Amino acid sequence: MKRHGLTFFLLVLSLLLYFADLSTLPYxxxxxxxxxxxxxxxFRVKGELxxxxxxxxxxxxxxxxxxxxxxxxxxxLERYALYQSQLRTCESKLMxxxxxxxxxxxxxxxxxxxxxxxxxxxxxxDTFFLINKGQEAGLEEGMIVSxxxxxxxxxxxxxxxxxxxRTVYARDFSVSASxxxxxxxxxxxxxxxxxxxxxxxxxxxxxxxxxxxxPEKNLPQLTIGAVKATxxxxxxxxxxxxxxxxxxxRRVSFCVVxxxxx
Amino acid sequence: xxxxxxxxxxxxxxSSFLLALFGSSLFTPNFLLAYLFLHLxxxxxxxxxxxxxxxxxLDLLQDTPGLNLxxxxxxxxxxxxxxxxxxxxxxxxxxxxxxFLTLLERLAVFVVFRLKYFVEFKPVLLVLSLSLELLLxxxxxxxxG
Numbered sequence: 517m518k519r520h521g522l523t524f525f526l527l528v529l530s531l532l533l534y535f536a537d538l539s540t541l542p543y544x545x546x547x548x549x550x551x552x553x554x555x556x557x558x559f560r561v562k563g564e565l566x567x568x569x570x571x572x573x574x575x576x577x578x579x580x581x582x583x584x585x586x587x588x589x590x591x592x593l594e595r596y597a598l599y600q601s602q603l604r605t606c607e608s609k610l611m612x613x614x615x616x617x618x619x620x621x622x623x624x625x626x627x628x629x630x631x632x633x634x635x636x637x638x639x640x641x642d643t644f645f646l647i648n649k650g651q652e653a654g655l656e657e658g659m660i661v662s663x664x665x666x667x668x669x670x671x672x673x674x675x676x677x678x679x680x681x682r683t684v685y686a687r688d689f690s691v692s693a694s695x696x697x698x699x700x701x702x703x704x705x706x707x708x709x710x711x712x713x714x715x716x717x718x719x720x721x722x723x724x725x726x727x728x729x730x731p732e733k734n735l736p737q738l739t740i741g742a743v744k745a746t747x748x749x750x751x752x753x754x755x756x757x758x759x760x761x762x763x764x765x766r767r768v769s770f771c772v773v774x775x776x777x778x
Numbered sequence: 779x780x781x782x783x784x785x786x787x788x789x790x791x792x793s794s795f796l797l798a799l800f801g802s803s804l805f806t807p808n809f810l811l812a813y814l815f816l817h818l819x820x821x822x823x824x825x826x827x828x829x830x831x832x833x834x835x836l837d838l839l840q841d842t843p844g845l846n847l848x849x850x851x852x853x854x855x856x857x858x859x860x861x862x863x864x865x866x867x868x869x870x871x872x873x874x875x876x877x878f879l880t881l882l883e884r885l886a887v888f889v890v891f892r893l894k895y896f897v898e899f900k901p902v903l904l905v906l907s908l909s910l911e912l913l914l915x916x917x918x919x920x921x922x923g
Contacts, residue, residue, distance in 0.1 A: 519824045519826065519858070520855060520858065520859065522826070523824075523826060523829075523851055523854060523855045523858070524855060526826075526830070526847075526851050527848055527851040527852055527855065530833070530844040530847040530848040530851060531844060531848045531890065532844070533843055533844035533847070534842070534843065534844030534845050534848060534890065534894070535844075535890075535893075535894065548843060551838055552838065555838060555839075558790065559839075562790060562793065562794040562839065563794075565794040565795060565798075566793075566794045566795070566797060566798045567798075569794070569795050569798035569799060570798045573798065573799065
């Protein structure tokens with residue numbers, strides 16, 4: 517019974533030691549510091565071991581993340597490979613149809629170039645960015661710049677070792693676009709661009725995809741953006757159509773230049 | 779003497795390697811407590827010195843004066859009260875007793891810590907660390923026979 521009482525007393529004392537920070541009191545602090553001083557070398561080794569273990573865990577977590585990302589990308593690549601083979605089948609069928617119907621179709625083989633973005637528009641309006649490829653790489657003004665299946669812009673100035681890309685957000689950027697098979701003119705703007713000369717009776721709705729239109733050339737139909745809003749102003753024949761560009765210029769760190777002029 | 783040496787080494791492993799693995803001392807597997815339990819179950823005495831030494835080692839190495847010590851003292855107090863009234867003839871009964879006592883000790887330490895500082899409760903880590911402790915206890919009890 518005495519021992520239980522003593523244990524309980526010590527328990528209360530240890531709680532007091534914890535809550536009241538008694539170890540900071542002059543005498544107890546000295547005792548505690550002496551104890552700590554005695555085990556100082558062990559403390560150092562302990563700290564090192566703790567740090568190394570933590571570092572090993574962080575490295576493991578990081579590598580695990582990288583490995584998972586790698587696997588995901590591999591799966592994606594496999595899917596694209598399958599998609600490519602499907603496209604090849606479509607192309608051969610189209611060629612067969614072309615021969616039968618005598619259609620003027622030429623399969624698209626676009627020479628492309630990968631370029632890194634080296635500078636962005638300081639105004640914050642994303643109207644242009646610079647890439648690290650220029651005349652040396654055979655680039656010319658008017659070539660299309662894409663990222664994924666989005667149209668990012670067009671080369672408007674080509675220097676020796678770099679080029680300036682006029683993006684879909686620039687006010688002086690305009691290209692031929694199509695929505696639901698109908699042709700319009702897309703004019704850039706920040707944060708939204710516009711479709712010009714859209715008749716009041718044209719049924720354009722929010723979310724409709726706006727594609728790049730190159731009628732004379734066999735170029736890929738890149739996505740410019742999606743219709744964000746439509747509105748009618750007064751008794752005009754045309755309505756105002758706002759387009760949200762799909763490409764996020766600030767996230768583009770590298771891009772693809774299709775070596776074909778618009 | 780071998781108890782104190784092994785207890786110190788266990789406390790050292792617990793507060794360096796295991797603490798880094800589990801992130802918080804509140805959810806680290808308390809192998810020192812398991813070791814103390816096995817010793818207290820084996821011997822006839824009260825084991826207050828061993829409890830004090832174990833708690834002090836851990837408090838010293840984790841720099842939490844009084845926190846672990848109070849948990850260990852509560853553990854010993856309840857264990858001795860149980861030992862005086864109940865017999866533990868099988869491995870299962872001893873394992874269940876340990877599970878009950880370690881849960882009690884953890885709850886007490888967690889509450890005491892929460893009264894002073896805020897810490898997030900992580901049930902997954904707690905279950906994992908308790909399972910590891912219990913596995914060690916069962917393994918050592920079976921080995922001892």
